[in-house]
Amino acid sequence: MGAGSLPRVPAKLEGKAVNAPPRPVRTEAVPLATLVARADAHASQSDLDVLVTGATLRAQHVRPGDLFAALPGARVHGAEFARDAVAAGAVAVLTDEQGAGLARDLQVPVLTHGDPRGALGSVAAWIYGEPSLRLSVVGVTGTSGKTTTTYMIDAGLRAAGHTTGLVGTVETRIAGQRLASAFTTPEAPDLQALFAVMVERGVTHVPMEVSSHALALGRVNGTRFAVGAFTNLSQDHLDFHPDMTDYFQAKSLLFDGRSTREVVCVDGEWGPRLVRPNTITVAVDKAADWTAKDVKSTVDGEQTFTVHGPDTVFDARLPIPGTFNVANALLAAACLTAAGVEAEAIRRGLAEVRVPGRMERVAVGQRFTAVVDYSHKPAAVAVALDAIRAKTTGRLIVVLGCGGDRDAAKRPLMGREAASRSDLLIVTDDNPRGEDPGKIRAAMIEGAMAVAGRGEILDIANRREAIAAAVAEARPGDAVVVAGKGHETGQEVGGVVYPFSDRDELEAAIREVSL
Known part of the structure; x- marks a missing residue:
């Protein structure tokens, strides 16, 4: 391998994101035998003189000298990628009994631990000098x-x-x-x-x-x-x-x-x-x-x-x-x-102090308050809206959605908390991910409709249109709160993340409608 060149990415990993996290420039090599003794792990080989200089649990991030942690996952066991990790330069594998079976016949030591995930933090700390x-x-x-x-x-x-x-x-x-x-x-x-x-x-x-x-x-x-x-x-x-x-x-x-x-x-x-x-x-x-x-x-x-x-x-x-x-x-x-x-x-x-997306005001000369907040759970929605309501002389207009593939039980609760505090609640999409966004919104609206004496409730799926509608409704003295995504700069729909910023969209809507 020429100077400055990188190890070949195994074919099984080609096309995968290799956006590796940062590593220190220098690491004091640790004998594998030391790690085995301190972690109380069982090794498949008695020859443990190999030196370890790093650790990862992603095969596509392996560097020569790494310990590869092959952990059980929800869909696949990490040991399925152990051979690719070794091909990329891993000098040892840490796994459980099932993983040891999948990683048999490797030409590097396989360390077996009853709880490899629990042991990995301490092992990695030892490798990087605590x-x-x-x-x-x-x-x-x-x-x-x-x-x-x-x-x-x-x-x-x-x-x-x-x-x-x-x-x-x-x-x-x-x-x-x-x-x-x-x-x-x-x-x-x-x-x-x-x-x-x-x-x-x-x-x-x-x-x-x-x-x-x-x-x-x-x-x-x-x-x-x-x-x-x-x-x-x-x-x-x-x-x-x-x-x-x-x-x-x-x-x-x-x-x-x-x-x-x-x-x-x-x-x-x-x-x-x-x-x-x-x-x-x-x-x-x-x-x-x-x-x-x-x-x-x-x-x-x-x-x-x-x-x-x-x-x-x-x-x-x-x-x-x-x-x-x-x-x-x-x-x-x-x-x-x-x-x-x-x-x-x-x-x-x-x-x-300034905190991106946390009770962040958007002020470009408009005569109403505009706030972006990350509140995406029932209690957080309640306290955020209570804080804005306390300083608002006019109406409180709220744009809110719930994420998909997450805790579904909180959706009607978030709708209820928002509806009980707002004069106008616009239910919209957040990050639906792999779920039907209409069903997510319906659960929120069900909770909102159960609030006695509630204000107006609108269902606007498109988040950009929902924000624009809220701004179009705002009058001097009102407050518009866009909640749920805060600092995020993307919206995940069907496995694809599209560029989207609540702050940028809110500011653009204000400039378009109010100025």
């Missing part, structure tokens, strides 16, 4: 507020002069460089490689969202958190979790000892269940270690309040509306203090 121990990782979990809180933490860290990384739904950032995010929390080997890249590039602190999927599937195993934080819990992801108890138990794994400091919002019913003697508590509506007093809102959506924490009091300004965002700001302040940031930097960070 990078989270060289970073101050602040993990935020909960149903709503993860993105907003991590952006607030990031703003405070940067105001304090730290070089930050960021991992979440909207984006991944490495010392200012932006990468698109495929998952809220990357797969375990990708996450550990990402941390290693951050260490190489001088990052010191990493705020990150930690989803229930990531906790349940072991994606953050092997990660040490300097601070773990909990926002709230409400119905979501019941297509993955059988019930709310299982959903909460997954979230609670962030507080199983992997976080050095633990910060919990106790305003809701679930947060108090996580409180232990050393837990740092946050609340807007009850007594806690961190509270907010004298909360005031301006007509343009800014909020001011006084932060009261242990041994600190300071005045804060937040350019984002909603009492729930005061709770997010308190959570961020508590996390930042736990990470060693001074109050003045926290104050500056909160005043400057």
